Amino acid sequence: MPRLSDVLAALDALWPPERAEQWDAVGTVCGDPDASVTRVLFAVDPVREIADEAVELGAELIVTHHPLYLRGTTTVAASTFKGRVVHTLIKHDIALHVAHTNADTADPGVSDALAGALDLRIVRPLVPDPTDPHGRRGLGRVCELDRPATLRDLAARVAHRLPATAQGVRIAGDPDALVRTVAVSGGSGDSLFDQVRAAGVDAFLTADLRHHPVSEATQHSPLGLIDAAHWATEWPWCEQAAAQLDEISDRHGWDLRVHVSKTVTDPWTSHFAPTSTHPVTHPAPNPATHSSQSTHPTSASRAAVDTPGAPN
Numbered sequence: 001m002p003r004l005s006d007v008l009a010a011l012d013a014l015w016p017p018e019r020a021e022q023w024d025a026v027g028t029v030c031g032d033p034d035a036s037v038t039r040v041l042f043a044v045d046p047v048r049e050i051a052d053e054a055v056e057l058g059a060e061l062i063v064t065h066h067p068l069y070l071r072g073t074t075t076v077a078a079s080t081f082k083g084r085v086v087h088t089l090i091k092h093d094i095a096l097h098v099a100h101t102n103a104d105t106a107d108p109g110v111s112d113a114l115a116g117a118l119d120l121r122i123v124r125p126l127v128p129d130p131t132d133p134h135g136r137r138g139l140g141r142v143c144e145l146d147r148p149a150t151l152r153d154l155a156a157r158v159a160h161r162l163p164a165t166a167q168g169v170r171i172a173g174d175p176d177a178l179v180r181t182v183a184v185s186g187g188s189g190d191s192l193f194d195q196v197r198a199a200g201v202d203a204f205l206t207a208d209l210r211h212h213p214v215s216e217a218t219q220h221s222p223l224g225l226i227d228a229a230h231w232a233t234e235w236p237w238c239e240q241a242a243a244q245l246d247e248i249s250d251r252h253g254w255d256l257r258v259h260v261s262k263t264v265t266d267p268w269t270s271h272f273a274p275t276s277t278h279p280v281t282h283p284a285p286n287p288a289t290h291s292s293q294s295t296h297p298t299s300a301s302r303a304a305v306d307t308p309g310a311p312n
């Protein structure tokens with residue numbers, strides 16, 4: 001049975017903390033290095049539901065993608081929700097460890113897991129890490145589809161393969177445009193538009209896309225955009241990471257039980273499809289083949305692909 005320090009050393013080898021962004025807060029939030037570990041729970045968010053799940057499960061370690069405290073704090077009082085999480089964890093001898101931007105850029109990293117869930121062929125990182133001589137680490141991934149698909153069909157694949165959330169999946173651009181290459185970035189990716197444009201891909205899949213970056217991107221080029229729930233785009237990493245730890249456990253004879261939380265912690269809880277009767281006009285989509293030959297702004301059509309089973 002490994003000690004927490006043994007397991008943490010293995011996790012730090014997968015996602016070296018020094019590769020995290022300067023502003024990030026990765027590593028161990030709480031936990032006794034000498035405590036023994038038999039069960040580990042992977043999750044995206046270090047929230048109350050996940051702490052409770054670990055207690056229920058009898059896990060001694062939670063590994064999350066998002067930090068509990070991104071900035072310093074002067075209190076862990078249980079009257080704050082983060083302090084309540086800390087209290088729950090310490091009371092039940094549960095450690096919390098975070099792998100955030102160091103997991104984003106790892107090989108394999110968060111966007112590899114996202115691409116893998118969608119059966120996309122990875123070509124290269126979208127923003128390569130210059131310190132990686134093999135050119136495999138970095139932010140986001142540029143991918144190819146085995147067979148070209150319409151933006152609509154690719155979005156439907158995203159809605160089908162990623163876990164269901166209230167948000168579902170939105171697309172911007174011509175839903176009938178053919179996609180052969182797509183950039184993917186798990187989590188918030190709207191700071192990556194310059195790199196996406198430079199990559200010359202047909203589409204970009206990410207989360208948390210905002211009005212202005214989307215408006216500008218679709219006015220300037222025929223780039224198709226797919227926006228999924230932040231949590232859903234990062235959840236495949238939990239399965240990938242759990243499989244990595246499982247393999248390490250086997251190799252060391254640790255006999256760890258490794259779990260992935262299926263609790264949806266995306267903060268959006270309901271989605272209403274539009275039912276308004278306001279007399280507005282949705283411009284007809286321009287075929288993508290035309291838009292690539294002209295400098296006119298391309299389609300401003302809107303389409304929504306609702307995640308199956310999500311509340312409407």
Ligand SMILES: [Zn+2]
Nearest residue numbers: 187188230234
């Ligand atoms: Zn995230």
